Amino acid sequence: MRIVIAPDSFKGSMSAAAAAEAIAAGLRRVRPDIDLTLVPMADGGEGTVESMVDATGGQLIHQTVTGPLGEPVMAFYGLLGDGQTAVIEMAAASGLPLVPVGRRDPRITTTYGTGELVRAALDKGARRFLIGIGGSATNDGGAGFAQALGAKLIGVDGQPLPDGIGGGDLPKVARLDLSGLDPRLPECEFQVACDVDNPLCGSRGAAAVFGPQKGATPEMVAELDSALRRWAEVLLTATGKEVLEMPGAGAAGGLGGGLTALLDAHLDRGVEIVIRATGLRERLQGAVLVFTGEGRMDFQIVHGKTPAGVAAAAREAGAGPVIALVGGVGQGYEQAYTVGIDAVVPIPRGPMSLDEAMAEGPTLLADAAERAFRFYIAAAERR
Numbered sequence: 001m002r003i004v005i006a007p008d009s010f011k012g013s014m015s016a017a018a019a020a021e022a023i024a025a026g027l028r029r030v031r032p033d034i035d036l037t038l039v040p041m042a043d044g045g046e047g048t049v050e051s052m053v054d055a056t057g058g059q060l061i062h063q064t065v066t067g068p069l070g071e072p073v074m075a076f077y078g079l080l081g082d083g084q085t086a087v088i089e090m091a092a093a094s095g096l097p098l099v100p101v102g103r104r105d106p107r108i109t110t111t112y113g114t115g116e117l118v119r120a121a122l123d124k125g126a127r128r129f130l131i132g133i134g135g136s137a138t139n140d141g142g143a144g145f146a147q148a149l150g151a152k153l154i155g156v157d158g159q160p161l162p163d164g165i166g167g168g169d170l171p172k173v174a175r176l177d178l179s180g181l182d183p184r185l186p187e188c189e190f191q192v193a194c195d196v197d198n199p200l201c202g203s204r205g206a207a208a209v210f211g212p213q214k215g216a217t218p219e220m221v222a223e224l225d226s227a228l229r230r231w232a233e234v235l236l237t238a239t240g241k242e243v244l245e246m247p248g249a250g251a252a253g254g255l256g257g258g259l260t261a262l263l264d265a266h267l268d269r270g271v272e273i274v275i276r277a278t279g280l281r282e283r284l285q286g287a288v289l290v291f292t293g294e295g296r297m298d299f300q301i302v303h304g305k306t307p308a309g310v311a312a313a314a315r316e317a318g319a320g321p322v323i324a325l326v327g328g329v330g331q332g333y334e335q336a337y338t339v340g341i342d343a344v345v346p347i348p349r350g351p352m353s354l355d356e357a358m359a360e361g362p363t364l365l366a367d368a369a370e371r372a373f374r375f376y377i378a379a380a381e382r383r
Contacts, residue, residue, distance in 0.1 A: 002035040003027060004284050004319065007293040008306035009040075009047040010327055013361035016040035016047060017054035022362040023291050023325065026369030030377065037283050041292070043306045044132040044193025044270015049078040049087045052130070055278045056081035063120045065113035066148075068094045068137040069103060070164050077117045085128040085277065086121035090114040090252060091135035094144075096214060099137045104215025106139035106207075106224060107168025111255055115148025122184050130273055131259070132193040133252035137214055139167035139207055139224050141200070141231040142258020149185065151262070152177040167207075167253065170227035176238035178262075190263045193270030195304045198250035200243055200257045201229050206250035214253070228254050235261040271309030280310070284317035289376060291369060292341075293325035299332025302339055311340030321376070325368050327357060345372050 005027075007019040014022065020038040027034055040055045042048035053060050058080040067073035078087040091097070093113030096104070118129065138144070143153060144164050153161040156174045165172075198204050207216065207224035216224060231254065232244040241261040243249045248267040249257030259265040275281060284290065292310040301308050311322045321342040326333075329346055336344050347368040348357050357364065 001031070002037065002287050003289045003291065004037045004039060004287040005291045006039040006041045006280060006310045007291065007325070008042055009051065010293070010295040010361055010365070011046070013295065013327070013358040014365070015054070016042060016051040018362060019293060019365060022365040023293070023369040026366035027373050029370050030373050037287070039278050039280050039283055041278070041280070041306045041310060042270070042274050043304060043309065044195065044273060045134045046089065046091065048132045048193065048270065048274065049076065049089050049092070052080060052087045052274060052277055053078040061120070061124070063117060065093045065116040066110070066164055067098050067113055068109040069099060070110065073098055073113065075113060075117060077121055079121065079124055079126060080277070084126060085130065086124070086126035087130045088114065088117050088121070089132045090255065091132070093117050094138050095135045096137040097135070104137065105220075106137070106166070106211055106214040106216050106253060107220060108166040109138045109140070109214070110144030110164040110166050111136070111138050111140055111142055112144035112148045112164040115145035119149060119182065122182065127188045129188060129190045130193065130277060131190065131265075132270060133255050134193070134195070136252035136255065138255065139211055139214065139216070139228070139253035140165060141167065141170060141228050141254030142262060143170060143173070143231065145255065145258060146176070146262055149182045150180040152180060167224045167227055170231045173231065173234050176234050178238055185263060188263070190259060190265035191273050192256065192259050192265045192267045193273050194248045194251045194256050194267040195270055196251050197247035199245050199247065200232055200249040200254055201225050204250070206254045209250065210253065232257065269304045269309070271304055271306050275309055275313050281313050281317050284314050284319045287314070287317070287319040289320045290314045290322045291325060292322060293365070295327040296330060297324065297326040297333045297336060297344060298330030299335055301333065301336045307336065307341055308339040315340050323372050325365060325372065327361070343372070
Protein backbone atom coordinates (compact mmCIF):
# COMPACT_ATOMS: atom_id res chain seq x y z
CA MET A 1 0.00 0.00 0.00
CA ARG A 2 1.51 3.29 -1.13
CA ILE A 3 0.08 6.66 -0.16
CA VAL A 4 0.98 10.09 -1.53
CA ILE A 5 0.81 13.10 0.80
CA ALA A 6 0.67 16.42 -1.08
CA PRO A 7 -0.69 19.31 1.04
CA ASP A 8 -0.38 23.07 0.72
CA SER A 9 0.82 25.09 3.69
CA PHE A 10 -1.57 25.91 6.52
CA LYS A 11 -0.90 29.64 6.58
CA GLY A 12 0.28 30.90 9.95
CA SER A 13 0.51 27.39 11.37
CA MET A 14 2.55 24.98 9.22
CA SER A 15 4.60 25.01 6.07
CA ALA A 16 3.61 22.50 3.41
CA ALA A 17 6.55 20.31 4.43
CA ALA A 18 5.53 20.41 8.10
CA ALA A 19 1.93 19.60 7.16
CA ALA A 20 3.07 16.62 5.10
CA GLU A 21 5.16 15.33 8.02
CA ALA A 22 2.21 15.72 10.41
CA ILE A 23 -0.07 13.73 8.10
CA ALA A 24 2.60 11.05 7.75
CA ALA A 25 2.92 10.81 11.54
CA GLY A 26 -0.81 10.19 11.87
CA LEU A 27 -0.82 7.49 9.19
CA ARG A 28 2.15 5.69 10.73
CA ARG A 29 0.26 5.31 14.00
CA VAL A 30 -2.04 2.97 12.07
CA ARG A 31 0.51 1.26 9.81
CA PRO A 32 4.09 1.93 10.97
CA ASP A 33 5.60 0.34 7.85
CA ILE A 34 3.37 2.14 5.36
CA ASP A 35 4.99 3.31 2.08
CA LEU A 36 4.59 7.09 2.04
CA THR A 37 5.60 9.63 -0.62
CA LEU A 38 5.65 13.22 0.66
CA VAL A 39 5.35 16.04 -1.89
CA PRO A 40 4.93 19.50 -0.29
CA MET A 41 2.77 21.59 -2.61
CA ALA A 42 1.76 25.18 -3.36
CA ASP A 43 -0.30 27.12 -5.90
CA GLY A 44 2.17 29.79 -6.93
CA GLY A 45 1.37 32.21 -4.12
CA GLU A 46 2.90 32.71 -0.71
CA GLY A 47 4.86 29.66 0.40
CA THR A 48 5.62 28.39 -3.11
CA VAL A 49 9.39 28.86 -2.79
CA GLU A 50 9.57 27.06 0.54
CA SER A 51 7.35 24.20 -0.64
CA MET A 52 9.32 23.58 -3.80
CA VAL A 53 12.68 23.84 -2.06
CA ASP A 54 11.49 21.27 0.47
CA ALA A 55 10.04 19.00 -2.21
CA THR A 56 13.22 18.91 -4.29
CA GLY A 57 15.97 19.12 -1.68
CA GLY A 58 16.97 22.59 -2.79
CA GLN A 59 18.13 25.63 -0.88
CA LEU A 60 16.59 28.92 0.21
CA ILE A 61 18.81 31.90 -0.59
CA HIS A 62 18.40 35.33 1.01
CA GLN A 63 19.28 38.42 -0.96
CA THR A 64 19.15 42.16 -0.26
CA VAL A 65 17.33 43.90 -3.11
CA THR A 66 15.53 47.14 -3.89
CA GLY A 67 12.08 47.13 -2.33
CA PRO A 68 8.92 48.52 -3.91
CA LEU A 69 9.61 51.99 -2.45
CA GLY A 70 13.23 52.02 -3.60
CA GLU A 71 14.58 51.14 -0.17
CA PRO A 72 16.65 48.01 0.56
CA VAL A 73 14.73 44.93 1.73
CA MET A 74 15.84 41.40 2.58
CA ALA A 75 14.16 39.08 0.08
CA PHE A 76 14.70 35.44 -0.90
CA TYR A 77 14.45 32.95 -3.71
CA GLY A 78 14.78 29.20 -4.01
CA LEU A 79 17.29 27.16 -5.96
CA LEU A 80 15.81 23.72 -6.51
CA GLY A 81 17.59 20.42 -6.14
CA ASP A 82 18.52 20.25 -9.81
CA GLY A 83 20.73 23.34 -9.37
CA GLN A 84 19.27 24.81 -12.55
CA THR A 85 15.80 25.95 -11.50
CA ALA A 86 15.10 29.08 -9.49
CA VAL A 87 11.75 29.77 -7.86
CA ILE A 88 10.87 33.38 -7.14
CA GLU A 89 7.88 34.94 -5.38
CA MET A 90 7.78 38.51 -6.65
CA ALA A 91 6.01 39.50 -3.43
CA ALA A 92 9.24 38.78 -1.54
CA ALA A 93 10.85 41.76 -3.28
CA SER A 94 7.96 43.85 -4.60
CA GLY A 95 5.00 42.80 -2.47
CA LEU A 96 2.24 44.84 -0.87
CA PRO A 97 3.17 43.84 2.71
CA LEU A 98 6.51 45.61 2.19
CA VAL A 99 4.72 48.95 1.86
CA PRO A 100 3.19 50.56 4.98
CA VAL A 101 -0.48 51.38 4.49
CA GLY A 102 0.15 55.12 4.68
CA ARG A 103 2.76 54.98 1.91
CA ARG A 104 0.92 52.87 -0.64
CA ASP A 105 0.98 54.53 -4.06
CA PRO A 106 1.26 52.36 -7.20
CA ARG A 107 2.49 55.37 -9.17
CA ILE A 108 5.87 55.08 -7.45
CA THR A 109 6.27 51.42 -6.47
CA THR A 110 8.64 49.38 -8.63
CA THR A 111 9.39 45.77 -9.61
CA TYR A 112 13.13 46.52 -9.75
CA GLY A 113 13.85 44.21 -6.81
CA THR A 114 12.17 41.25 -8.51
CA GLY A 115 14.51 41.73 -11.46
CA GLU A 116 17.43 41.79 -9.02
CA LEU A 117 16.34 38.40 -7.68
CA VAL A 118 16.40 37.00 -11.21
CA ARG A 119 19.88 38.44 -11.73
CA ALA A 120 21.10 36.92 -8.45
CA ALA A 121 19.73 33.52 -9.47
CA LEU A 122 21.44 33.82 -12.84
CA ASP A 123 24.71 34.36 -10.99
CA LYS A 124 24.06 31.11 -9.10
CA GLY A 125 23.70 29.20 -12.37
CA ALA A 126 19.92 29.09 -12.72
CA ARG A 127 18.64 28.91 -16.28
CA ARG A 128 15.06 27.86 -15.61
CA PHE A 129 12.79 30.19 -13.69
CA LEU A 130 9.42 29.73 -12.02
CA ILE A 131 8.03 33.10 -10.94
CA GLY A 132 4.93 33.59 -8.79
CA ILE A 133 3.49 37.06 -9.34
CA GLY A 134 0.75 37.30 -6.72
CA GLY A 135 0.63 39.91 -3.97
CA SER A 136 2.31 42.78 -5.78
CA ALA A 137 2.48 46.41 -4.63
CA THR A 138 3.25 47.60 -8.14
CA ASN A 139 1.67 48.87 -11.34
CA ASP A 140 4.74 49.46 -13.51
CA GLY A 141 4.13 46.78 -16.14
CA GLY A 142 7.50 45.23 -15.36
CA ALA A 143 9.45 48.37 -16.30
CA GLY A 144 11.51 48.32 -13.11
CA PHE A 145 12.10 44.59 -13.59
CA ALA A 146 13.46 45.28 -17.07
CA GLN A 147 15.79 47.97 -15.76
CA ALA A 148 17.27 45.60 -13.17
CA LEU A 149 18.18 43.19 -15.96
CA GLY A 150 19.95 45.81 -18.06
CA ALA A 151 17.25 47.40 -20.20
CA LYS A 152 17.25 51.18 -20.56
CA LEU A 153 14.08 53.24 -20.60
CA ILE A 154 14.79 56.21 -22.82
CA GLY A 155 12.89 59.41 -22.13
CA VAL A 156 11.59 61.97 -24.60
CA ASP A 157 14.83 63.93 -24.10
CA GLY A 158 16.85 60.94 -25.31
CA GLN A 159 18.31 60.24 -21.85
CA PRO A 160 17.79 57.07 -19.79
CA LEU A 161 15.27 57.37 -16.98
CA PRO A 162 16.50 56.65 -13.42
CA ASP A 163 16.47 53.03 -12.27
CA GLY A 164 13.45 51.80 -10.34
CA ILE A 165 10.67 53.77 -11.99
CA GLY A 166 7.05 53.31 -10.97
CA GLY A 167 3.82 53.09 -12.93
CA GLY A 168 3.33 56.83 -12.88
CA ASP A 169 6.58 57.33 -14.82
CA LEU A 170 5.64 55.15 -17.79
CA PRO A 171 4.33 58.07 -19.93
CA LYS A 172 7.87 59.51 -19.82
CA VAL A 173 9.23 56.49 -21.73
CA ALA A 174 9.80 57.24 -25.40
CA ARG A 175 11.43 53.91 -26.24
CA LEU A 176 12.89 50.79 -24.70
CA ASP A 177 16.55 49.97 -25.37
CA LEU A 178 17.15 46.23 -24.91
CA SER A 179 20.73 46.19 -26.15
CA GLY A 180 22.08 46.01 -22.60
CA LEU A 181 19.75 43.23 -21.46
CA ASP A 182 21.59 40.48 -19.58
CA PRO A 183 23.10 38.22 -22.29
CA ARG A 184 22.30 35.09 -20.27
CA LEU A 185 18.54 35.59 -20.61
CA PRO A 186 18.17 33.99 -24.07
CA GLU A 187 19.52 30.77 -22.54
CA CYS A 188 16.70 30.72 -20.00
CA GLU A 189 13.13 29.46 -19.77
CA PHE A 190 10.59 31.45 -17.78
CA GLN A 191 7.31 30.11 -16.44
CA VAL A 192 5.01 32.48 -14.60
CA ALA A 193 2.40 31.41 -12.06
CA CYS A 194 -0.64 33.49 -12.95
CA ASP A 195 -4.14 32.57 -11.81
CA VAL A 196 -6.02 35.58 -13.24
CA ASP A 197 -6.96 36.36 -16.83
CA ASN A 198 -7.21 40.15 -16.60
CA PRO A 199 -5.99 42.14 -19.60
CA LEU A 200 -3.49 44.94 -19.19
CA CYS A 201 -5.94 47.86 -19.40
CA GLY A 202 -9.61 48.74 -19.32
CA SER A 203 -12.36 47.99 -16.82
CA ARG A 204 -10.81 44.59 -16.01
CA GLY A 205 -7.23 45.78 -16.30
CA ALA A 206 -4.40 45.99 -13.81
CA ALA A 207 -5.11 49.51 -12.58
CA ALA A 208 -8.92 49.26 -12.38
CA VAL A 209 -9.15 45.90 -10.65
CA PHE A 210 -6.02 45.73 -8.52
CA GLY A 211 -4.95 49.36 -8.21
CA PRO A 212 -7.30 50.35 -5.36
CA GLN A 213 -5.96 47.67 -3.01
CA LYS A 214 -2.48 49.07 -3.66
CA GLY A 215 -3.50 52.59 -2.66
CA ALA A 216 -4.81 54.01 -5.95
CA THR A 217 -7.59 56.60 -5.88
CA PRO A 218 -10.04 56.77 -8.82
CA GLU A 219 -7.92 59.53 -10.30
CA MET A 220 -4.77 57.41 -9.95
CA VAL A 221 -6.53 54.46 -11.59
CA ALA A 222 -7.25 56.52 -14.70
CA GLU A 223 -3.68 57.82 -14.76
CA LEU A 224 -2.16 54.37 -14.34
CA ASP A 225 -4.43 52.78 -16.94
CA SER A 226 -3.36 55.39 -19.49
CA ALA A 227 0.28 54.86 -18.51
CA LEU A 228 0.04 51.11 -19.08
CA ARG A 229 -1.50 51.68 -22.52
CA ARG A 230 1.53 53.76 -23.38
CA TRP A 231 3.83 51.06 -21.99
CA ALA A 232 2.12 48.43 -24.15
CA GLU A 233 2.97 50.51 -27.22
CA VAL A 234 6.60 50.80 -26.12
CA LEU A 235 6.80 47.03 -25.56
CA LEU A 236 5.25 46.31 -28.94
CA THR A 237 7.78 48.53 -30.71
CA ALA A 238 10.75 47.03 -28.84
CA THR A 239 9.76 43.35 -28.81
CA GLY A 240 7.10 42.88 -31.49
CA LYS A 241 4.77 41.39 -28.89
CA GLU A 242 1.25 42.71 -28.38
CA VAL A 243 0.17 42.32 -24.75
CA LEU A 244 -2.60 44.90 -24.36
CA GLU A 245 -5.49 42.42 -24.55
CA MET A 246 -3.58 39.30 -23.57
CA PRO A 247 -5.27 37.28 -20.78
CA GLY A 248 -3.13 37.55 -17.66
CA ALA A 249 -1.21 40.60 -18.85
CA GLY A 250 -2.79 42.66 -16.07
CA ALA A 251 -1.57 40.37 -13.29
CA ALA A 252 0.76 41.97 -10.72
CA GLY A 253 0.24 45.49 -12.05
CA GLY A 254 1.05 44.49 -15.61
CA LEU A 255 4.08 42.35 -14.76
CA GLY A 256 2.37 39.42 -16.49
CA GLY A 257 2.41 41.33 -19.75
CA GLY A 258 5.90 42.68 -19.21
CA LEU A 259 7.41 39.25 -18.58
CA THR A 260 5.67 37.81 -21.63
CA ALA A 261 6.98 40.56 -23.92
CA LEU A 262 10.46 40.91 -22.46
CA LEU A 263 11.33 37.27 -21.73
CA ASP A 264 8.89 35.30 -23.85
CA ALA A 265 7.59 33.93 -20.56
CA HIS A 266 4.78 31.39 -20.48
CA LEU A 267 1.89 32.13 -18.11
CA ASP A 268 0.19 29.16 -16.46
CA ARG A 269 -1.80 28.29 -13.35
CA GLY A 270 0.43 28.25 -10.32
CA VAL A 271 -0.53 24.83 -9.06
CA GLU A 272 0.10 23.31 -12.50
CA ILE A 273 3.62 24.76 -12.55
CA VAL A 274 4.32 23.29 -9.11
CA ILE A 275 2.87 19.91 -10.12
CA ARG A 276 5.23 19.72 -13.08
CA ALA A 277 8.26 20.95 -11.18
CA THR A 278 7.81 18.44 -8.34
CA GLY A 279 6.99 15.52 -10.63
CA LEU A 280 3.75 14.96 -8.74
CA ARG A 281 2.00 13.11 -11.56
CA GLU A 282 4.80 10.57 -11.76
CA ARG A 283 4.85 10.16 -7.98
CA LEU A 284 1.10 9.52 -7.96
CA GLN A 285 1.41 6.45 -10.17
CA GLY A 286 0.28 3.39 -8.24
CA ALA A 287 -0.90 5.28 -5.15
CA VAL A 288 -3.92 3.69 -3.49
CA LEU A 289 -4.76 6.81 -1.48
CA VAL A 290 -3.89 10.51 -1.68
CA PHE A 291 -3.92 13.08 1.11
CA THR A 292 -3.91 16.79 0.41
CA GLY A 293 -5.02 19.81 2.43
CA GLU A 294 -4.90 23.53 3.17
CA GLY A 295 -5.77 25.93 5.95
CA ARG A 296 -9.25 26.84 4.76
CA MET A 297 -11.43 25.48 1.98
CA ASP A 298 -14.32 27.39 0.42
CA PHE A 299 -15.77 28.27 -3.00
CA GLN A 300 -12.32 29.27 -4.23
CA ILE A 301 -11.40 25.60 -4.46
CA VAL A 302 -12.51 25.61 -8.12
CA HIS A 303 -10.15 28.47 -9.01
CA GLY A 304 -6.77 26.76 -9.14
CA LYS A 305 -6.23 25.98 -5.46
CA THR A 306 -3.74 23.31 -4.48
CA PRO A 307 -6.13 20.51 -3.39
CA ALA A 308 -8.04 20.77 -6.67
CA GLY A 309 -4.81 20.56 -8.65
CA VAL A 310 -3.68 17.53 -6.66
CA ALA A 311 -7.05 15.85 -7.22
CA ALA A 312 -6.90 16.45 -10.96
CA ALA A 313 -3.37 15.06 -11.13
CA ALA A 314 -4.47 12.02 -9.10
CA ARG A 315 -7.27 11.29 -11.56
CA GLU A 316 -4.89 11.55 -14.50
CA ALA A 317 -2.46 9.17 -12.79
CA GLY A 318 -5.17 6.65 -11.91
CA ALA A 319 -4.48 7.02 -8.20
CA GLY A 320 -6.92 6.10 -5.44
CA PRO A 321 -9.33 8.35 -3.52
CA VAL A 322 -8.29 11.89 -2.56
CA ILE A 323 -8.86 13.08 1.02
CA ALA A 324 -8.47 16.79 1.84
CA LEU A 325 -7.63 17.64 5.45
CA VAL A 326 -8.47 21.29 6.15
CA GLY A 327 -8.20 23.73 9.02
CA GLY A 328 -11.73 24.96 8.38
CA VAL A 329 -14.46 25.13 5.78
CA GLY A 330 -16.29 28.15 4.40
CA GLN A 331 -19.21 28.82 2.10
CA GLY A 332 -19.07 26.69 -1.03
CA TYR A 333 -16.47 24.20 0.23
CA GLU A 334 -18.66 21.37 -1.09
CA GLN A 335 -17.60 22.37 -4.61
CA ALA A 336 -14.49 20.35 -3.78
CA TYR A 337 -16.50 17.27 -4.67
CA THR A 338 -16.90 18.53 -8.23
CA VAL A 339 -13.15 18.75 -8.82
CA GLY A 340 -12.20 15.21 -7.82
CA ILE A 341 -11.83 15.42 -4.04
CA ASP A 342 -13.58 12.46 -2.44
CA ALA A 343 -13.73 13.62 1.19
CA VAL A 344 -13.16 16.90 3.04
CA VAL A 345 -12.14 16.39 6.69
CA PRO A 346 -11.88 19.42 9.01
CA ILE A 347 -9.11 18.89 11.54
CA PRO A 348 -10.36 20.69 14.73
CA ARG A 349 -11.54 18.14 17.28
CA GLY A 350 -14.12 20.48 18.78
CA PRO A 351 -14.94 24.15 19.34
CA MET A 352 -11.75 26.19 19.64
CA SER A 353 -10.47 29.61 18.72
CA LEU A 354 -8.47 30.17 15.55
CA ASP A 355 -5.37 30.93 17.62
CA GLU A 356 -5.76 27.65 19.51
CA ALA A 357 -6.28 25.68 16.31
CA MET A 358 -3.24 27.22 14.65
CA ALA A 359 -1.06 26.63 17.71
CA GLU A 360 -2.08 22.96 17.79
CA GLY A 361 -2.01 22.58 14.01
CA PRO A 362 0.47 19.69 13.66
CA THR A 363 -1.23 17.66 16.40
CA LEU A 364 -4.71 18.27 15.01
CA LEU A 365 -3.58 17.39 11.52
CA ALA A 366 -1.91 14.15 12.59
CA ASP A 367 -5.00 13.13 14.58
CA ALA A 368 -7.32 13.88 11.65
CA ALA A 369 -5.10 11.91 9.27
CA GLU A 370 -5.19 8.94 11.63
CA ARG A 371 -9.00 9.07 11.89
CA ALA A 372 -9.45 9.29 8.13
CA PHE A 373 -6.99 6.46 7.49
CA ARG A 374 -8.61 4.15 10.04
CA PHE A 375 -11.98 4.73 8.39
CA TYR A 376 -10.50 4.03 4.96
CA ILE A 377 -8.93 0.77 6.12
CA ALA A 378 -12.11 -0.36 7.90
CA ALA A 379 -14.18 0.33 4.78
CA ALA A 380 -11.68 -1.46 2.55
CA GLU A 381 -11.55 -4.54 4.78
CA ARG A 382 -15.34 -4.86 4.76
CA ARG A 383 -15.68 -4.75 0.99
